[in-house]
Amino acid sequence: MRRHIPLIVLTIAALLPFAGFSTYVMHILILVFIWTTIGMAWNLLGGYCGQVSFGHAAYFGVGAYTAGILYAKLGMSPWWGIPFSIVIVGIFALILGFIVLRLRGPFFALATLASGEVMRITAENLVGFTGGSLGIMVQERTWVGKLWYYYIILLIASATYFLVKKLIESKLGYYFVAIREDQDAAESLGINTTFYKTIALCLSGTITGIAGAFYTNYMGYIDPNVVFALHDISIIAIMIVMVGGVATYLGPFVGAIIMVVLAEFIRSLPGLGTAYQTLFGILLIVIVIYLPNGIVGDFPKLSRVLSRMVRTSR
Amino acid sequence: MVKLEVFLQTLIQGFLMGGLYALIGLGMTLIMGVMKIINLAHGELMMVAMYVAYWMFVLFHIDPYLSVFIATPLLFFLGIAIQKFLINPVLKVDSILPENQVILTVGVGMVLANLATIFFTSDYRSTPVGYATKAWYLSDYWKTSPIELSLSVPWTVSFVFAVFITTALWFFLAKTDTGKSIRATAQDPDAALLMGVNVKLMRVVTFGIGSGLVGAAGCLFIPIYYLYPALGGQFTLIAFVITILGGLGSTVGAIIGGLILGVFESLTSTYVGMGWAPVGRFVIFVACLIFLPGGVASLLRKKRFGR
Numbered sequence: 001m002r003r004h005i006p007l008i009v010l011t012i013a014a015l016l017p018f019a020g021f022s023t024y025v026m027h028i029l030i031l032v033f034i035w036t037t038i039g040m041a042w043n044l045l046g047g048y049c050g051q052v053s054f055g056h057a058a059y060f061g062v063g064a065y066t067a068g069i070l071y072a073k074l075g076m077s078p079w080w081g082i083p084f085s086i087v088i089v090g091i092f093a094l095i096l097g098f099i100v101l102r103l104r105g106p107f108f109a110l111a112t113l114a115s116g117e118v119m120r121i122t123a124e125n126l127v128g129f130t131g132g133s134l135g136i137m138v139q140e141r142t143w144v145g146k147l148w149y150y151y152i153i154l155l156i157a158s159a160t161y162f163l164v165k166k167l168i169e170s171k172l173g174y175y176f177v178a179i180r181e182d183q184d185a186a187e188s189l190g191i192n193t194t195f196y197k198t199i200a201l202c203l204s205g206t207i208t209g210i211a212g213a214f215y216t217n218y219m220g221y222i223d224p225n226v227v228f229a230l231h232d233i234s235i236i237a238i239m240i241v242m243v244g245g246v247a248t249y250l251g252p253f254v255g256a257i258i259m260v261v262l263a264e265f266i267r268s269l270p271g272l273g274t275a276y277q278t279l280f281g282i283l284l285i286v287i288v289i290y291l292p293n294g295i296v297g298d299f300p301k302l303s304r305v306l307s308r309m310v311r312t313s314r
Numbered sequence: 315m316v317k318l319e320v321f322l323q324t325l326i327q328g329f330l331m332g333g334l335y336a337l338i339g340l341g342m343t344l345i346m347g348v349m350k351i352i353n354l355a356h357g358e359l360m361m362v363a364m365y366v367a368y369w370m371f372v373l374f375h376i377d378p379y380l381s382v383f384i385a386t387p388l389l390f391f392l393g394i395a396i397q398k399f400l401i402n403p404v405l406k407v408d409s410i411l412p413e414n415q416v417i418l419t420v421g422v423g424m425v426l427a428n429l430a431t432i433f434f435t436s437d438y439r440s441t442p443v444g445y446a447t448k449a450w451y452l453s454d455y456w457k458t459s460p461i462e463l464s465l466s467v468p469w470t471v472s473f474v475f476a477v478f479i480t481t482a483l484w485f486f487l488a489k490t491d492t493g494k495s496i497r498a499t500a501q502d503p504d505a506a507l508l509m510g511v512n513v514k515l516m517r518v519v520t521f522g523i524g525s526g527l528v529g530a531a532g533c534l535f536i537p538i539y540y541l542y543p544a545l546g547g548q549f550t551l552i553a554f555v556i557t558i559l560g561g562l563g564s565t566v567g568a569i570i571g572g573l574i575l576g577v578f579e580s581l582t583s584t585y586v587g588m589g590w591a592p593v594g595r596f597v598i599f600v601a602c603l604i605f606l607p608g609g610v611a612s613l614l615r616k617k618r619f620g621r
Contacts (some may be wrong), residue, residue: 052413054354054420078426099600102607106352106416110554111599113354117551117597125589230547235420242417246410274432281424285400288418292409307469 005250006165010158018145026146030218032253032260033153034211037232039104039240039252040160041207046238047247049200050180051101052109055116056208057233058096063089063209064227065123067216068136070110073129078138083215088210090202101194104183113234120228135223138216149218156214160207164247167203176200177247208237231277239280242287245296253295319461324584325577326463332533332576333473335482335572338549339556341527341567347563348499348520351415355396355423356553357546359525362426363389363532364541365434366604371441371536379475380535386526393525396422397518423546430543440540443468472534480569483523487565496520500563528553548592555599561611570610574598 013165016029038056046052066088067081100111123130130136143149167173175196178186216222227233236259244255262283266276291298338360345353363526366388367381376384400422404415411417448467498506499516507513528549529602556575560567575598582594602609 043372046411050411052411052416058431099603102603106346106350106413107558108415109413110352110551111356111603114551114554114596114599117547118593121589121592125587125593187401231424235424238417238420275428277428278425279433281421281428284421288414288421289400289403289407292404292407292411297410 006048006161009250009253010154013154014151017150020066023146026150028260028264030146030153033150033157034218035236035240035256035260036216036253037153037157037160037211038208038237039045039244039256040157040164041211042237043169043241043247043252044164044176044207045200045204046247047241047251048180049175049176049197050183052105052238053112053201053202053204054109054230054234054238055114056237057116057230058202059089059093059208060212060233061116061123061204061222061224061227062092062120063212064216064222065212066209067137067213068138068222069130071138071216072131072136077142078213078217079142082210082217085209085213086206090210091204092209093202094198096205097198101197101201103181114183116228116230120224120230123224123228125138130224133223133225135221136216137227138220141220142217150177150198153214153218156210161217161249161253163203163207169250172196172199238256239284239287241294242284243294245294245298246292248294248296251294251296255294258295258296277286284298316319319463320584322461323463324580325353326465327469328577328580329573330466330469330473330576331443331580332573333476334531334572335552335556335576336569336572337476337531337534337555338528339560339572340480340483340565341430341524341531342497342553343557343560343563343565343568344527345521345524348496349401349415349517351401352554353418353521353524354416354550355546356428356524356528357549357551358423358426359389359392359546360528360532360535360542360549361543361546362392362398363529364536364545365430366529367533367536368439368441368541371443378443378533378536379471380477381536382479382530385529387531389529389532390522394522396525397521401521402514402518423550427543427546434543438540438542441536443537446535463598466538466539472538475534476531479527483527484565492516492519496523548611551592551595555595558599559602559609561609561614564609564611566614567607567609567611574610 017026021029034268038060042053042056063081065086066085067078069077070080070084096115100108100115103111110283124133126132175186175191178189178191179193179196183193212227215227240255240259241252242255243258244253245251263276266279267273272279287294291302295302338356342353344358345351363385366385367378370376370381370384372377398416401415404418407414445467449464450467450470452461453462487497495506495511496516496519498509499513499520500513501514506516552575556568556571559574560569562570573594578598579591579594583591586594606612
């Protein structure tokens with residue numbers, strides 16, 4: 001049964017548009033799958049390889065701007081951004097990895113955080129190239145409805161899922177986990193840690209970049225403060241994985257559902273809308289203290305606690 | 315001549331700013347040395363102190379420089395509370411990711427920044443102190459001076475305060491028993507524990523002192539800087555760059571690192587453009603990682619042992 005969960009989820013997800021949801025619900029579903037993709041990408045680097053990145057907005061933004069600049073400067077369809085972002089974000093991640101992967105643990109975390117911020121400031125200041133704070137507007141939308149956007153992001157998300165699963169079950173996955181558990185021990189066993197960390201970073205960054213390129217197509221407008229945002233992209237990516245489950249296949253999906261729905265719910269509450277970051281912060285603190293491996297990762301613990309609560313209430 | 319004037323003025327400005335940066339960096343380097351974690355809520359703690367100083371000024375007309383003595387103890391206890399009730403429980407929790415404490419501090423920072431936005435709105439504020447735009451000019455003291463240089467009053471006073479606090483901290487760490495215990499914990503927690511140091515208490519105290527230092531820095535910044543809830547993030551980055559630049563956990567390194575960063579940032583904003591100063595920060599950070607991974611502290615160590 002457990003083995004078939006992903007296929008069942010995928011089938012249900014593929015059939016969902018036929019239920020005749022409103023465009024608002026479709027928008028939420030598309031957001032869920034964008035975040036699932038980013039979460040799985042983050043999980044590949046952070047969850048399996050143990051390199052906690054606070055700067056995935058850098059890759060997301062570079063992917064988004066690849067699509068945006070192709071459209072604004074070269075007059076190409078922004079959909080070309082998706083294949084192009086694979087190359088450009090890949091190279092970008094390689095260069096960035098050369099710098100940040102020299103660091104370990106918390107230092108890596110902060111260096112990635114700085115990289116995201118620097119990309120934002122660079123994009124703001126290179127007015128001639130990126131349009132500065134004005135951003136890039138995609139004038140003509142490919143489709144008015146949400147249906148095709150939904151299927152494209154579903155395709156991207158499920159492809160990412162199977163890619164991550166294949167990778168982690170291969171030799172590479174064991175190397176990643178070995179690096180996470182003890183980098184020095186992995187090194188002494190003959191694993192070229194820098195090489196494998198670079199692979200993890202490039203893959204993770206590229207997938208995030210694809211999600212970014214899709215975002216440009218879907219939203220039709222990007223500016224540095226949106227796509228390079230620290231709290232709204234980088235931190236949310238971490239939270240999705242932390243809430244859903246670190247180093248689990250389905251964790252990012254569960255996390256994305258919870259976070260997107262929660263964000264929409266809190267923002268819709270009158271008076272509490274501006275406080276959503278406080279509530280997210282408290283949620284993050286609670287998760288870190290009580291469910292450090294996320295809902296999927298700590299599911300046995302969670303169900304034990306719940307069943308005990310049910311029993312005592314009886 | 316004008317070029318030289320601009321250059322010297324930039325250097326002075328950078329040096330004064332560097333002194334304040336050093337104070338921010340010191341708090342972080344102390345916490346990092348003892349606890350081996352990065353406090354990503356560092357800038358947000360500074361923001362809290364700045365709001366304390368701001369409201370003290372607006373409500374009770376207390377000069378921001380006097381608020382140092384109010385905000386520092388306040389932040390000290392806030393830091394202790396964060397360490398005791400949030401970070402300590404996480405240290406015991408068993409998890410896959412070792413960076414859980416860092417992620418936790420992100421959560422704390424988010425809550426602080428957002429609460430400030432809710433309570434104080436995201437308006438830019440500054441304290442209208444009387445001496446904000448006053449300056450000392452070189453030509454007032456030396457009539458025939460070929461070049462004209464100025465020394466801003468609030469910047470200089472803040473710098474002097476920063477130097478004073480840094481000296482007091484050095485005295486505390488080097489001469490008192492508590493300070494020695496903190497240094498011992500930073501060097502080797504297990505050995506310190508065996509020598510009868512209360513490591514747990516030292517961690518709590520260190521987090522308090524680190525927060526107190528950044529709180530003092532916040533009060534010193536408020537006469538010369540404006541204040542808004544989202545300002546924390548950039549100062550966390552500054553503190554981190556200083557820590558890397560100075561060498562991890564080294565207090566002397568943090569002071570030198572702060573001065574280097576201040577001068578460098580001042581040079582970038584004069585000669586490249588105001589908006590590029592944060593990029594300059596990252597450039598110096600990358601250069602340091604590639605050419606001097608141990609930071610300034612590794613150079614100092616080399617000199618001391620004559621290698």
